[in-house]
Amino acid sequence: MDRWTSTNGSSVAQNLTLRCPSCGAGLNFLPDRVSCLNETCIYSADAFPLVEGQPVLIDFADTIFPRSNYEQGNGAVFRRDLSRAGLRSRLHVLVNGTNPVAAKNCELFLKLTKKERKCPRVLVVGGGAIGLGADKLYSDPGVELIGTDVYASPYTSLLCDAHKLPFESGTLDGVWIQAVLEHVLDPAAVVAEVHRVLKPNGLVYAETPFIQQVHERAYDFTRFTKSGHRWLFRRFEEISSGTVTGPAIALLWSIRYLLLALGAGKIFSRVISLLFFWIRYLDLLCNPKQAADAAGGVFFLGRRSEAELSALSLLKYYEG
Numbered sequence: 087m088d089r090w091t092s093t094n095g096s097s098v099a100q101n102l103t104l105r106c107p108s109c110g111a112g113l114n115f116l117p118d119r120v121s122c123l124n125e126t127c128i129y130s131a132d133a134f135p136l137v138e139g140q141p142v143l144i145d146f147a148d149t150i151f152p153r154s155n156y157e158q159g160n161g162a163v164f165r166r167d168l169s170r171a172g173l174r175s176r177l178h179v180l181v182n183g184t185n186p187v188a189a190k191n192c193e194l195f196l197k198l199t200k201k202e203r204k205c206p207r208v209l210v211v212g213g214g215a216i217g218l219g220a221d222k223l224y225s226d227p228g229v230e231l232i233g234t235d236v237y238a239s240p241y242t243s244l245l246c247d248a249h250k251l252p253f254e255s256g257t258l259d260g261v262w263i264q265a266v267l268e269h270v271l272d273p274a275a276v277v278a279e280v281h282r283v284l285k286p287n288g289l290v291y292a293e294t295p296f297i298q299q300v301h302e303r304a305y306d307f308t309r310f311t312k313s314g315h316r317w318l319f320r321r322f323e324e325i326s327s328g329t330v331t332g333p334a335i336a337l338l339w340s341i342r343y344l345l346l347a348l349g350a351g352k353i354f355s356r357v358i359s360l361l362f363f364w365i366r367y368l369d370l371l372c373n374p375k376q377a378a379d380a381a382g383g384v385f386f387l388g389r390r391s392e393a394e395l396s397a398l399s400l401l402k403y404y405e406g
């Protein structure tokens with residue numbers, strides 16, 4: 087994929103203003119070399135790596151992703167099932183279902199970003215694989231999608247660490263960050279970056295787990311209650327928020343991880359979990375407020391704001 091083409095191929099992102107993740111200066115793009123324009127910056131002489139034709143715009147002096155990850159291969163530290171056609175992915179969907187909440191929120195996100203701009207520029211953080219329910223984001227020709235992740239895939243245009251997004255401030259219309267914030271060391275720093283790169287009134291959509299077990303080994307750090315998630319996005323005006331999955335899905339994850347802890351093995355524990363697939367329908371019967379206290383995951387859809395939510399209004403937020 088040409089690095090100047092947006093991820094969904096809708097338009098050419100020549101006006102995309104990228105910057106050095108270390109010093110913030112502009113970048114010098116040559117066909118086989120991307121470096122920093124600031125001669126005093128380490129990335130002026132020591133160019134950024136390229137993997138599968140995509141620049142790796144990571145400040146290696148301040149990240150948990152070492153440069154050596156990109157010297158061979160595409161930077162992925164796990165085997166990724168990009169098509170979701172593998173046995174494990176299919177068993178996961180059979181037990182846990184799809185993500186209708188994200189699909190509905192995706193439609194609203196697209197509608198609102200298009201209201202602000204004819205062909206909105208949307209950044210996907212952690213978009214190496216299409217998130218469950220996010221398909222419309224990728225199939226909509228009316229959106230200029232910039233897919234990013236810490237490994238290269240057909241769905242990414244460039245690689246970056248979300249703690250230091252390589253985009254100029256106020257240049258993006260929307261940011262989609264689904265199932266990512268649990269995998270970053272400093273979620274508040276990442277959300278501050280999302281706030282920085284968005285235009286005034288730009289939109290953010292985030293989905294983050296609450297009651298969910300460790301799922302990317304060494305790269306899994308944090309969980310959020312619905313209120314904690316709202317506080318993380320306190321410099322955003324809320325459009326919508328709620329649970330992505332309820333206590334029943336959380337219970338299904340617990341059953342599988344109990345089986346794993348008992349030594350059942352990855353595939354066998356997923357197969358045994360199939361016997362309990364019916365549990366997920368109990369989420370449909372739950373009281374929404376009570377369910378939020380034990381949700382598998384939460385979401386937040388909001389608009390960039392200069393005002394900040396007060397701590398006291400956060401208490402009211404919990405009461406609904």
Ligand SMILES: [Zn+2]
Pocket residue numbers: 106107108109110111122123124127128129130
């Ligand atoms: Zn630099």
